[in-house]
Amino acid sequence: xxxxxxxxxxxxxxxxxxxxxxxxxxxxxxxxxxxxxxxxxxxxxxxxxxxxxxxxxxxxxxxxxxxxxxxxxxxxxxxxxxxxxxxxxxxxxxxxxxxxxxxxxxxxxxxxxxxxxxxxxxxxxxxxxxxxxxxxxxxxxxxxxxxxxxxxxxxxxxxxxxxxxxxxxxxxxxxxxxxxxxxxxxxxxxxxxxxxxxxx
Amino acid sequence: xxxxxxxxxxxxxxxxxxxxxxxxxxxxxxxxxxxxxxxxxxxxxxxxxxxxxxxxxxxxxxxxxxxxxxxxxxxxxxxxxxxxxxxxxxxxxxxxxxxxxxxxxxxxxxxxxxxxxxxxxxxxxxxxxxxxxxxxxxxxxxxxxxxxxxxxxxxxxxxxxxxxxxxxxxxxxxxxxxxxxxxxxxxxxxxxxxxxxxxx
DNA sequence: GTCTATATAATGATAGAC
DNA sequence: GTCTATCATTATATAGAC
Numbered sequence: 001x002x003x004x005x006x007x008x009x010x011x012x013x014x015x016x017x018x019x020x021x022x023x024x025x026x027x028x029x030x031x032x033x034x035x036x037x038x039x040x041x042x043x044x045x046x047x048x049x050x051x052x053x054x055x056x057x058x059x060x061x062x063x064x065x066x067x068x069x070x071x072x073x074x075x076x077x078x079x080x081x082x083x084x085x086x087x088x089x090x091x092x093x094x095x096x097x098x099x100x101x102x103x104x105x106x107x108x109x110x111x112x113x114x115x116x117x118x119x120x121x122x123x124x125x126x127x128x129x130x131x132x133x134x135x136x137x138x139x140x141x142x143x144x145x146x147x148x149x150x151x152x153x154x155x156x157x158x159x160x161x162x163x164x165x166x167x168x169x170x171x172x173x174x175x176x177x178x179x180x181x182x183x184x185x186x187x188x189x190x191x192x193x194x195x196x197x198x199x200x
Numbered sequence: 201x202x203x204x205x206x207x208x209x210x211x212x213x214x215x216x217x218x219x220x221x222x223x224x225x226x227x228x229x230x231x232x233x234x235x236x237x238x239x240x241x242x243x244x245x246x247x248x249x250x251x252x253x254x255x256x257x258x259x260x261x262x263x264x265x266x267x268x269x270x271x272x273x274x275x276x277x278x279x280x281x282x283x284x285x286x287x288x289x290x291x292x293x294x295x296x297x298x299x300x301x302x303x304x305x306x307x308x309x310x311x312x313x314x315x316x317x318x319x320x321x322x323x324x325x326x327x328x329x330x331x332x333x334x335x336x337x338x339x340x341x342x343x344x345x346x347x348x349x350x351x352x353x354x355x356x357x358x359x360x361x362x363x364x365x366x367x368x369x370x371x372x373x374x375x376x377x378x379x380x381x382x383x384x385x386x387x388x389x390x391x392x393x394x395x396x397x398x399x400x
Numbered sequence: 401g402t403c404t405a406t407a408t409a410a411t412g413a414t415a416g417a418c
Numbered sequence: 419g420t421c422t423a424t425c426a427t428t429a430t431a432t433a434g435a436c
Contacts, residue, residue: 017419038320040240043411054421059413117320119370120238133373141374151382154366154374155390162362166354170319173333174341174354182351190355190390217401243429254403259431 023061025051030072035110038117039069039124069118070127076111077135087143091191098163099184112164144195152194159190223261225251230272235310238317239269239324269318270327276311277335287343291391298363299384312364344395352394359390 029050033042044065048055062068085093097109115132118124140156141149167175175183229250233242244265248255262268285293297309315332318324340356341349367375375383 019419022419041320041322044413045411055412056414056422057420060420065412115370116365119365120241120317120320122241125370129370129372132370137372137374148379148382148386150374151378151386154372154378154383155363155386157372157374158362158366159359159390160362161365162358162360163355165316165319165361165365166358170315170325170329170332172329172337172354172357174337174350174357178351178354179348182348183354186348186351186355186394190359190393193390193393194386219401222401244431245429255430256404256432257402260402265430 019061022051022053022057026053026058026061026068027072027075030068031076031110031114034069034072034118035076035114036117039121041117044068066123066127069124070131073114073127073131076114077131080135081111083136083139083143087145087195090143091188091195094160095184095188095191098160098167099180099187101180109164109168112161113168116161116165116169146196156191156194159187159194163187219261222251222253222257226253226258226261226268227272227275230268231276231310231314234269234272234318235276235314236317239321241317244268266323266327269324270331273314273327273331276314277331281311283336283339283343287345287395290343291388291395294360295384295388295391298360298367299380299387301380309364309368312361313368316361316365316369346396356391356394359387359394363387 026047030047033047033050036042043055044058045055047068048058051057058065058068062071082090082094115128119128136157137153141153144152144156146152166172226247230247233247233250236242243255244258245255247268248258258265258268262271282290282294315328319328336357337353341353344352344356346352366372
């Protein structure tokens, strides 16, 4: 199983004998591999192969698979994605992104996929919970004024996670048979219901 | 790691030397173990131990771990849960069940937990997708008249799955800090939005 | 009908050479 | 800085005894 870090994307091969760039290459390979296969679904050998090195260097530079995963998660959730938008445009933006074709590289999607495919491992879940709380939930609650902000944030994230789970991970028939445009419309209504500070 | 099939629930120990009841005991242990730890998170040894037998009998009676999982999934999703209700009461019922204490045995919850914790494994995902489509989505779509029934079913299942993921699997801080009553209220509003045949 | 013992393969991690 | 070789553990699955 090759990971295909995408040597097409940039810097070709001359990376050997450089600690910093080797570390980066491993981290990049790990991000792709963990996102695609989940924490339990990929081994350090394959991650190393995707970076063009041997498995030994993974432990050399990151200590263990678990520590590599922690740094991968941190790296993915550190870059702001959904939070860059204001509450007014957020619902449409997220709905369109989720329901749209998964062809182009949408980093928002990737962050959630990494979570969905790894959360069944308890140690990975601990790491994910901590990172998501630090980078997501607090800022998101501040972005949603009005009553029940905590509850609305929880449901907002639940809906994103659940949609991606059914659509990209389980690939459920209900999603497959659904019309993308209608899906985006219905999804947008739900998001607005959560983001608008209407009392309930 | 013991699975604790609950020898308290019924038939105590005198089950030895009986093919049918041994099969049942293994299946019951598998249901608990797969739901709690996911497909990759538990081994046949531990499942067998939870049934009071050795690992060999698992393969003897079910062929392989994968076939045991398939039969477990089928067994869990075969019993009707959400579908017993009519559309009118469904939104309140599901919202209250999800947001309520997870202390009592709610089988609805268990079915989704089994899915959430195993879907990261591709072979398990195939099994789950097939079973869910056969037992859930078709009947659910028939229960939801009005426009965009496929899309609304997809979002209905997404919301349930996502909520359980954030609440019971990831145990996210947004969920932990949320007020259960307010959560149930907001959740109910979202479900009604999907179940009511209002055009969009 | 169920067991002990084992085959085979894969995993994460490490030792030591260059 | 990176490699080859290996250790220790664990996994599923099977062979053969009783």
